[in-house]
Amino acid sequence: MSGANKAIPEYLSEDTFNNLLLQTFERPAQIRSLQVIPQKSFGNYCSDIYRVTLKYEINDSSVDKSDNDKAGEVAQRAPANGEQRVLHVLVKDLFENLSTISNEKFMYAQVLPEINKTLRSCGLQPISPMVYYTLKTAGETHFFEDLTPRGYVIRPRTIGYDEDETRLLFKRLGEYHAASLIYTESHPAVQGKMRQFYAVSDPALELCIEDQMYDNIEHVAKIMETWPGYESIIAKMRKHTREVFRSKFLPLFDASQAKLALVLHGDMWIANLLLQYNNNDGKAEDAVFLDYQNSCYGSPAIDIHNLFMTSVQLSVLAHSYDDIIAHYYAAFRSTLLVAKYPVERIPTLRCIVDELHRTDYFNYYLLIFPFAQTMLSDELVKGMNFNKLQDKQRVALNRADIYSNERVLETYKYMLKAFDERGLLG
Template structure:
């Protein structure tokens, strides 16, 4: 664990600058969509304020492992396309996580936010969010006991819930850029890489494509309201 790099937002300044710029582009564009919805004008204004240095300050302070009550090997890119599923006629039987190239030591809540925003259906997020976190905790605790981990050092469910709350701004970042990016239409992405889609001459059609997607709009409507109620955008 000691040999791992910090999360790429800190260890790779160039990547940090690129993602901050892309997040700003996506936030500025989507806020113009959002502000047209009844009751969302103030949220749209807050989105435009959570860019640039404000975004960097908020995002960077949630990663240091010293801040976390619970520390794990964080996958750092945990979404459905990095999970291999073993299935039979009745459904999924097992799962294996792949693509650990960005892993680091930190809060498990970062993987939880990543998976929830990018890969969980909206109706499940609305009704089962806490249940999913409790299930994660139950499996974590059971696994640690099976590995003869000192029971006095096993985190509590409240520890996990605190970490989810402490790092909630990461779910906003996931919503604005990674989640949006994963919902590009197949027609637009055919033959193009991420670098092509983020070039200035392609950005307008990329954003237009994303923010005409019903899943994106419905998820933004729910998650932005939830995050604003939590004070994350203040």
């Protein structure tokens, strides 16, 4: 086993990968080589990530897809070298202090297999990577198919998605939400099985979010004092107390208030989304969603806001919003139709738009904290985690970096005026 400078955890051993192969193929396999390489953090504050290249041999006859669907799918994809095959695995080790509020194990074990089954039945691609193995460590560790060798990439956080990429992602989000609605209606008890990340999570986490929100507001308000025409907006932002924030923010996640509720991804932003591009024209042609620990039951508007506000270029957000929402809805509706969902019960575009309006305040939070945090430079984002959000010296350094970014300032100038016009700051 080999790795980079960071120590490799003991549980990433040959015994673990022998168990992974046995579970995947349901027959003995022999490991020929095993390489584990720690990955640097470029935006994932919740986990340690390891990339694994596993060369192995199956010790009996070839894998029969009819015998084991997952094994057959792996065998079709894995390149062969003589009798050896290669399995590319991405290991995600969720930090222990977050495992108690994570829904990822539940999502990968129960929800996503059914959602992907529905998508396949509609002639669509799965929305999540294949899970080979799950291990209970100090936190929670999942072993996924590494999609990098198949050409899937994460786009740079500080650039954001252009219009073509945004359209593809919202098409895939519409497909996911359609399959999720089907799952939700056939599993009505799912709401009670999912922890709510924001509304009923962890008091310490809620306090951390509030601290970041209000310190960011004050920091940006001082910058805005140099912007003519923003005086009334600054005053409204500074009157926006913690009590006001709680009274407006937490009810957004009350699913009983939603016209439409289903199982959400819960953390739709650029570091959790993989795109695959066409080799001929360079256009994005598929997308897969990662990191489901914040998944919850609620309004689809939460996912829509999250993707738009944190990860889409301002020109797309400013000029193509309504058209892309219609594009999302077309994918949502067409997936339900192919799945033979009753036509008379398909939620309308008006229903989606009403939910976007009802939860619009979420965008203010996303702009002030999550969007700002996504724009942290690559150098400073290395090794970032939630613990470092408590380090005042490090946070001050981060803010200076974030609010020197021209994209951040231009987005704030545009969105804060838009929010004021929509009454979000009053």
